[in-house]
Amino acid sequence: xxxxxxxxxxxxxxxxxxxxxxxxxxxxxxxxxxxxxxxxxxxxxxxxxxxxxxxxxxxxxxxxxxxxxxxxxxxxxxxxxxxxxxxxxxxxxxxxxxxxxxxxxxxxxxxxxxxxxxxxxxxxxxxxxxxxxxxxxxxxxxxxxxxxxxxxxxxxxxxxxxxxxxxxxxxxxxxxxxxxxxxxxxxxxxxxxxxxxxxxxxxxxxxxxxxxxxxxxxxxxxxxxxxxxxxxxxxxxxxxxxxxxxxxxxxxxxxxxxxxxxxxxxxxxxxxxxxxxxxxxxxxxxxxxxxxxxxxxxxxxxxxxxxxxxxxxxxxxxxxxxxxxxxxxxxxxxxxxxxxxxxxxxxxxxxxxxxxxxxxxxxxxxxxxxxxxxxxxxxxxxxxxxxxxxxxxxxxxxxxxxxxxxxxxxxxxxxxxxxxxxxxxxxxxxxxxxxxxxxxxxxxxxxxxxxxxxxxxxxxxxxxxxxxxxxxxxxxxxxxxxxxxxxxxxxxxxxxxxxxxxxxxxxxxxxxxxxxxxxxxxxxxxxx
Numbered sequence: 001x002x003x004x005x006x007x008x009x010x011x012x013x014x015x016x017x018x019x020x021x022x023x024x025x026x027x028x029x030x031x032x033x034x035x036x037x038x039x040x041x042x043x044x045x046x047x048x049x050x051x052x053x054x055x056x057x058x059x060x061x062x063x064x065x066x067x068x069x070x071x072x073x074x075x076x077x078x079x080x081x082x083x084x085x086x087x088x089x090x091x092x093x094x095x096x097x098x099x100x101x102x103x104x105x106x107x108x109x110x111x112x113x114x115x116x117x118x119x120x121x122x123x124x125x126x127x128x129x130x131x132x133x134x135x136x137x138x139x140x141x142x143x144x145x146x147x148x149x150x151x152x153x154x155x156x157x158x159x160x161x162x163x164x165x166x167x168x169x170x171x172x173x174x175x176x177x178x179x180x181x182x183x184x185x186x187x188x189x190x191x192x193x194x195x196x197x198x199x200x201x202x203x204x205x206x207x208x209x210x211x212x213x214x215x216x217x218x219x220x221x222x223x224x225x226x227x228x229x230x231x232x233x234x235x236x237x238x239x240x241x242x243x244x245x246x247x248x249x250x251x252x253x254x255x256x257x258x259x260x261x262x263x264x265x266x267x268x269x270x271x272x273x274x275x276x277x278x279x280x281x282x283x284x285x286x287x288x289x290x291x292x293x294x295x296x297x298x299x300x301x302x303x304x305x306x307x308x309x310x311x312x313x314x315x316x317x318x319x320x321x322x323x324x325x326x327x328x329x330x331x332x333x334x335x336x337x338x339x340x341x342x343x344x345x346x347x348x349x350x351x352x353x354x355x356x357x358x359x360x361x362x363x364x365x366x367x368x369x370x371x372x373x374x375x376x377x378x379x380x381x382x383x384x385x386x387x388x389x390x391x392x393x394x395x396x397x398x399x400x401x402x403x404x405x406x407x408x409x410x411x412x413x414x415x416x417x418x419x420x421x422x423x424x425x426x427x428x429x430x431x432x433x434x435x436x437x438x439x440x441x442x443x444x445x446x447x448x449x450x451x452x453x454x455x456x457x458x459x460x461x462x463x464x465x466x467x468x469x470x471x472x473x474x475x476x477x478x479x480x481x482x483x484x485x486x487x488x489x490x491x492x493x494x495x496x497x498x499x500x501x502x503x504x505x506x507x508x509x510x511x512x513x514x515x516x517x518x519x520x521x522x523x524x525x526x527x528x
Contacts, residue, residue, distance in 0.1 A: 009113050013104055013120065020100040020124035023394050024093040024133045027401065029086035034136050034405035035443035038088060040064045041074045042450050051075060053227070053236045059432070059452030062439050062464070063236035065249045067223045069177045070138030092140035096133025099144045100124045103356055106151035107363055109158055110325040115367025118387075123359035125391040128295040130398065132349045135405040138178050139352040145175035146186045147356045150329075153190055157197030157321050162208050165194060169212040173219025181255045185336045185353035193328025197321055224250060239439055240459050259343045278342045283351075290348045293393050295358070299337055301386060302358040305365020306330040312368050326364065333357035349404045362387075409443020415519060416444055422517035422524070423481060424449065430480060435470065435506070435527070437484030438497035445483075454479050456502040467505045474527050481513075482506045482525045 036056075040063075043055045050060050054068025064071070073091040081087040100120045108116035123129060133140045149171040156164035172190070175183035194212070198205050227235055227246050237244040240253035276288045283296035290296070306329065313326035336354025340346055411419070427433050433451035436442045439458045446453060454473060458464045465473075473479045484506060486498035497503060510525035517524050 009117070012117050013101055016104075016117065016120045016124050017097065017100050019121075021097045023124070023130045023398055024096045026398055028089055028093055028134055029084065031085070031089065031134050031401045031403050032405065032407070033085055033088060033447075034403075034407070035410040035447060036406060036408040036440060037064065037071065037074075037136060037138075039409060039443040039446035040068070040071055041078060041088065042083075042447050044068065044071060044075050045078065046450070049234075050236075055236050056239060056439065056443075057446055057453045057455065058450055059454075060236050061452075062455050062458055063238050063246070065238055065240035065253055065459075066138070066180060067177045067246070067250070069174065069223065070141045070179075073141065074136065089134065089136045092136060092138070093133050095140040095144040096129060099129075099140075099147045099356065102144070102147045102151055103359060106147065106154050107325075107360055109154050110319070110322045111364050111367050112371070114370045115363045117363070118366040119360045119363025122298070122362040122387055122390075123356060125387055125394050126295065126298060126355055126359060127293065127390050127393040127397055128290070128348055128351055128404075129355050130394040131294065131402050132352050132404050134398070135349065135403045137349050137405050139182070139349040139404075142175050142179040142183055143352040143355060145171050145178065146183065146353065149175065149186070149190060150193075150356065150360075153194055153197075153328075154321070154325060157194065157199065157324060159199060162211065165198070165208055165212050166215050168194075169216040170219050173216045173222070176220035177223050179353070180250050181258070182350055182353045185339060186332050186357070188335055189328045189330070189332025189357065191328075192331050193324050195324075196327055197324030199320070237458055237464060242462070258345050275346055278344060278346075280341055282341045282346075283337065290346065290351070293389070294348060295351055295355070298362065298390055299333070299358050302333055302361035302365075303337065306333055306361035309361065309364045309368055329357050329360045329364065333361050347404065347406075408440045409446075411442070411444045416448065418518035419445060419483065419524065420449055422513075422519075427451075427480060431478035432473070433481075435465070435473075435479050435482040435502075437482070437486055437500070437503045437506075439464070441485055441497070442483060456482070456484075456506075457497045457500045461497045461500050463500050463502065465502055467502050470502050470505065480527055482510060482527055483523060484525065485523045487522070 040054055040056050043058045044051045046058045047060070050058070051072070053060070054064045054066070054071055056062045056064050070091070074088055077087040077090050100123050103123050104116045104120040107119045129143070149168045152164050152168035152171060156168060168190070172183065172187065194209060195205070198208060200208060224247055232244070235244070238246045238249035241248035242252070274288055276282050276285045276290065283290065283299055284292040285296070286292065309326045310330055313323040333354060336351065336357060340351055423433055431452060432454040433449060435454040435456055437456050439455040442453060454465060456465045456470070484498060484503050486496055488496055488499035488504065506525050506527065510527050512522060513526045514521045514524045
């Protein structure tokens with residue numbers, strides 16, 4: 001390639017990356033935070049024990065429902081730059097920015113510069129990616145790791161050797177540690193890419209894939225396995241699990257129950273838009289949690305262009321790497337579209353697991369059309385121009401400070417200020433700031449005060465502290481107040497924290513001091 005052309009290529013990539021950075025960083029600190037995960041970042045800063053387990057409250061009694069790998073980055077961010085909305089979201093924003101040139105590098109080898117630039121641009125302006133990268137959830141970091149795995153795998157198939165393949169497997173394993181089964185959306189497609197694209201003879205290829213599988217399993221299960229090195233009484237109870245185990249939270253609560261819809265969603269929060277019912281057109285919905293303008297129309301566009309790329313790659317004489325990449329990326333794309341159209345529980349951020357495949361398929365399709373002879377090649381111009389719509393949607397989302405973070409445990413500002421002002425001077429020297437009826441009800445208070453909290457239930461009203469244990473803590477003068485903002489209706493239901501035995505005991509035996517604290521009646525209680 002001539003020097004001027006090389007310079008233009010790098011200038012174009014730099015401009016696209018700068019656009020991605022602008023969309024992800026402008027007014028980033030003004031986007032609403034996620035109290036649930038931010039409480040964990042606060043608590044993890046207290047001790048190495050809390051840091052390793054992803055403790056949700058400073059006392060280390062309960063932990064978040066996922067491995068804390070991404071939160072480690074957030075802890076590092078607030079340690080370096082101080083506690084702020086910007087420092088909490090910076091790891092996700094940077095991950096979204098870095099993914100853009102990395103996707104370019106992955107696509108350029110098999111499909112050329114035009115396809116790679118369009119793929120990078122598609123990812124840079126994809127609304128769901130922009131919104132998720134500006135939210136303090138872990139999906140953006142997981143997405144970066146999937147793109148890294150794609151790039152490493154392409155290098156392995158392009159004659160790079162086994163170490164590149166093992167690197168790709170390790171990156172996928174880390175992605176599992178960030179967002180668990182969500183990361184598996186990329187696995188079938190990337191496995192096919194490796195199986196079809198590795199240049200080795202059959203026997204050696206099988207050995208390479210077996211070694212990569214072993215590396216993937218070892219890395220993916222490393223944190224979960226490490227938790228078992230500690231006795232059960234030293235491990236925080238994983239919120240969402242039925243037995244306190246991080247394994248149960250990973251594979252049941254965040255796995256089978258997420259797909260079937262058996263368990264309610266931790267990240268929804270009050271006032272969240274309704275989740276569209278599963279259907280083949282779910283991703284094209286006009287409104288709701290995931291409107292079609294955020295991802296669905298781009299995914300449909302990618303399916304069409306990806307099919308064109310498959311047909312082109314199937315032609316006799318097509319390069320092995322191009323054929324394998326087209327198949328792998330299309331299977332990745334199709335897996336995401338099919339699963340997220342039919343799974344019961346869906347949040348927009350989940351689709352980060354196949355957002356790179358959407359962008360890649362668009363870039364590959366436009367690149368193939370651009371390579372055709374005139375006049376057909378001019379079709380690439382209107383095809384690429386379709387990306388103007390997602391750019392406008394992303395700009396609007398930035399202006400409106402749209403977030404995909406949940407609001408679990410987000411108390412109203414006035415309620416939180418009144419609660420904190422009342423409790424802090426009255427609980428000095430006590431082990432706990434208060435007893436909480438629900439673990440997911442006081443996240444923003446933990447963020448503000450960074451005090452241990454005695455959890456009466458963990459999730460969906462599941463008992464955590466029994467009445468005798470609560471009485472014992474009161475007798476030892478460890479806790480003086482209880483905050484129970486979930487009420488028990490008739491008939492009582494097991495999934496309501498207010499119906500738990502410990503909550504009912506508090507209401508029967510404690511004194512209501514809510515009005516004295518400036519709170520609505522029946523939420524703050526002075527324990528006997």
